[in-house]
Amino acid sequence: MQDVSRLTAWLKGTDIGLLELRTPQGTLRLERRGDEIVELPEEEEVGPVPVKAPSLGVFLHGHPLATVPLVRIGARVEAGQTVGLLKIGPLLLPVAAPQAGIVDGVHVADGAAVGYGTPLLELHPL
Amino acid sequence: MIEILSSAALATVQDLGRTGSLRWGVGTSGAMDNLALAAGNLLLGNALGAAAVEIPVFPFKLLFDEDCAFALTGADCAARLDDQPLLPWWVHQARAGQVLTLGLPQGGAQRGSRAVLCVAGGIDVPEVLGSRSTQLRGAFGGHEGRALRRGDLLRAAGAGSACRTGFGLVPPVLALPLERDGIAAVRVLPAAEYMAFEPASREAFWAGEWKITPQSDRYGYRLDGEALRPIAPMELRSHGIVPGVIQVPHSGQPIIQMRDAQPSGGYPKFGTVIEADMWRLGQAPIGSRVRFIETTWDEALDALDEVRAWLDKVARMVELHRGAPAARN
Amino acid sequence: MTAAPSISPLGTTALLFEAPGDMNLPSQQRIWALAHEAETWPEVREAVPGMNNLMLTFTRAPRQLDALRARLCEAWSAATAMPREGRVVELPVVYGGEGGPHMADVMAHTGLGIDAIVELHSAPLYPVYALGSHPGYCYLGGMDPRIATPRRKVPVLSIPGGAVSIGGAQTGVSASAGPSGWNTIGSTSMVFFDPAQDPPAMLQPGDMIRFRVEGIVR
Numbered sequence A: 001m002q003d004v005s006r007l008t009a010w011l012k013g014t015d016i017g018l019l020e021l022r023t024p025q026g027t028l029r030l031e032r033r034g035d036e037i038v039e040l041p042e043e044e045e046v047g048p049v050p051v052k053a054p055s056l057g058v059f060l061h062g063h064p065l066a067t068v069p070l071v072r073i074g075a076r077v078e079a080g081q082t083v084g085l086l087k088i089g090p091l092l093l094p095v096a097a098p099q100a101g102i103v104d105g106v107h108v109a110d111g112a113a114v115g116y117g118t119p120l121l122e123l124h125p126l
Numbered sequence B: 001m002i003e004i005l006s007s008a009a010l011a012t013v014q015d016l017g018r019t020g021s022l023r024w025g026v027g028t029s030g031a032m033d034n035l036a037l038a039a040g041n042l043l044l045g046n047a048l049g050a051a052a053v054e055i056p057v058f059p060f061k062l063l064f065d066e067d068c069a070f071a072l073t074g075a076d077c078a079a080r081l082d083d084q085p086l087l088p089w090w091v092h093q094a095r096a097g098q099v100l101t102l103g104l105p106q107g108g109a110q111r112g113s114r115a116v117l118c119v120a121g122g123i124d125v126p127e128v129l130g131s132r133s134t135q136l137r138g139a140f141g142g143h144e145g146r147a148l149r150r151g152d153l154l155r156a157a158g159a160g161s162a163c164r165t166g167f168g169l170v171p172p173v174l175a176l177p178l179e180r181d182g183i184a185a186v187r188v189l190p191a192a193e194y195m196a197f198e199p200a201s202r203e204a205f206w207a208g209e210w211k212i213t214p215q216s217d218r219y220g221y222r223l224d225g226e227a228l229r230p231i232a233p234m235e236l237r238s239h240g241i242v243p244g245v246i247q248v249p250h251s252g253q254p255i256i257q258m259r260d261a262q263p264s265g266g267y268p269k270f271g272t273v274i275e276a277d278m279w280r281l282g283q284a285p286i287g288s289r290v291r292f293i294e295t296t297w298d299e300a301l302d303a304l305d306e307v308r309a310w311l312d313k314v315a316r317m318v319e320l321h322r323g324a325p326a327a328r329n
Numbered sequence C: 001m002t003a004a005p006s007i008s009p010l011g012t013t014a015l016l017f018e019a020p021g022d023m024n025l026p027s028q029q030r031i032w033a034l035a036h037e038a039e040t041w042p043e044v045r046e047a048v049p050g051m052n053n054l055m056l057t058f059t060r061a062p063r064q065l066d067a068l069r070a071r072l073c074e075a076w077s078a079a080t081a082m083p084r085e086g087r088v089v090e091l092p093v094v095y096g097g098e099g100g101p102h103m104a105d106v107m108a109h110t111g112l113g114i115d116a117i118v119e120l121h122s123a124p125l126y127p128v129y130a131l132g133s134h135p136g137y138c139y140l141g142g143m144d145p146r147i148a149t150p151r152r153k154v155p156v157l158s159i160p161g162g163a164v165s166i167g168g169a170q171t172g173v174s175a176s177a178g179p180s181g182w183n184t185i186g187s188t189s190m191v192f193f194d195p196a197q198d199p200p201a202m203l204q205p206g207d208m209i210r211f212r213v214e215g216i217v218r
Helices: A002-012 B033-043 B201-207 B277-285 B297-323 C025-038 C063-076 C103-110 C114-122
Strands: A016-024 A026-033 A036-038 A049-052 A057-060 A080-088 A091-096 A101-106 A112-114 A119-125 B002-004 B012-014 B052-055 B060-064 B068-074 B090-094 B100-102 B115-119 B167-169 B181-189 B210-211 B220-224 B245-247 B256-257 B269-273 B289-294 C007-011 C014-018 C045-049 C051-057 C086-098 C126-131 C139-142 C156-158 C164-167 C170-173 C176-180 C183-187 C208-217
Touching: A002 A016, A002 A026, A016 B297, A057 A091, A057 B210, A080 A119, A080 B210, A091 B297, B033 B052, B033 B068, B033 B090, B033 B115, B033 B167, B033 B277, B033 B297, B090 B167, B115 B256, B167 B297, B181 B277, B181 B297, B201 B289, B269 C007, B289 C063, C007 C063, C014 C063, C025 C045, C025 C051, C025 C126, C045 C126, C086 C114, C103 C114, C103 C183, C114 C183, C114 C208, C139 C170, C164 C176
Parallel strands: B181 B289, C086 C208
Antiparallel strands: A016 A026, A026 A036, A049 A119, A057 A080, A057 A112, A080 A091, A091 B167, A101 A119, B002 B060, B012 B052, B052 B115, B060 B100, B068 B090, B068 B115, B181 B269, B210 B220, B210 B289, B220 B256, B245 B256, B245 B269, C007 C014, C014 C051, C045 C051, C086 C183, C126 C139, C126 C208, C156 C176, C164 C170, C164 C183
């Protein structure tokens, strides 16, 4: 507790917006709100969020007419943003990010066949 | 309503064409890329031949002043809805007040030249002689029988109605590829005067790369290549022709009759680009090259069957998807 | 023994039938009869007469083209010249002047004076052989060969509707503004096409046109 008040006092003198301290005992998060420093409640460590195939089909990293993929590793995506495409015959369906996050990994190669629910990408949640 | 924000755009309202009025000197008009128009309509659940806007000059801008579902097919032109980039060959939902901007056609080898904007229910203009296509000579059909101008207001017959959006198609340029030695190609059936040309000219026609000159438009594509020489000068009687007919005037430089061509002519006919491949020509940009592939009657009909089969498959898959319950995630 | 007709494809969209022999009105009347018959065939969408020829557009192109060719030839053999009870339509024409910018070229080519040209052009009764080229445009037969003038080397970008012109051995009247390689010798003010009317064209094959001299601008 003493550490927290010392940290809080020190933080006030800086222009840091958010301090996150990860320790073996847990994570301390102090956030600036206006003139005050507030301790944020401890959250459950959330693991990576999978983006799953909405149906059977062929997973495409980008639009067939494009030369670049829709997202790259490290890209920040919004909830609902199209992060890949699923080709079923002539149809192209969007693969949407279930929530906002950072693209952590792509599990399936461009052009590979997938089944319903196959994890396609992984997001680090925000 | 949809308000046109661009001037001098040469954009016209087209559908699949006006048939049955050749007897009065009225040609078919219709979309230069009829496949893009049909596919865009299928994405929206419209009738196959609902009227759309064909856009040949870019950039192009319009404003939706009410909610409206729309599909953009044909050339991929880095479209945006307000500042949101749009995927090509896709059906989208516009909200009232949003501006659709089409940029320059993208894509290197697959670059097209005409975008097609289909809207929910189709563009609502009166039908004239059975079609909503624009007949420029004679000024009827489409929107007041002319190209669209800034300030023009168009009505989408199904604006405001609920429509499934947010999905698309693999474009036919990828699904139905056709090329020779890396150059876009179209199939041609020899026509009446084919054998009246020098053998060397006939060979040059099939072997050569033909450049689409800047003097090319909806009336006809003027090609640049080796001059085609008739064995003897020919004087033909005026006769009916159709889009795709390749005429050879005195200069020897062929002209492919396109959708707004006169429905009759008197120049020697070398061959006719087959109906199944006209959409490919409709997307060929000015300055691009095209190869011609000699084909037979049976092969030409097979090609037509292939295009119809693609459209049927698209129709079935789209209807399945449009009817499916919405995904939970 | 006349030569056989020529039948050729226009892609898979249409078939072109060309009658053999000289171009004349009785042959054209047989073409009209052939069109009338062919329009009843299931694979034919439209039968479009040209100048002693006929284009058949397909509803659906048949796989067996030979059968259709044979049927077409038979129908041609059986076709009798069907003279039509057409109307005679008189068009008032102002020859020369601003409405006839190429009158001088026709005079130069034929060696005739303007009065002779006007007399030769306005004397005949011109049968309408077919419609084509642009909405409402009539292909006419019967022009006097003495005023025949070759098509222009450089077509004019736009001549107005109502322009009366000579192209080679033919004459015609433009129904709307558009490009033309013909020699324009006068103008008339008739409306040839109105899409709101049924039929939309004012004239049809079998009608006859007479040009009435309204004025000559020298």
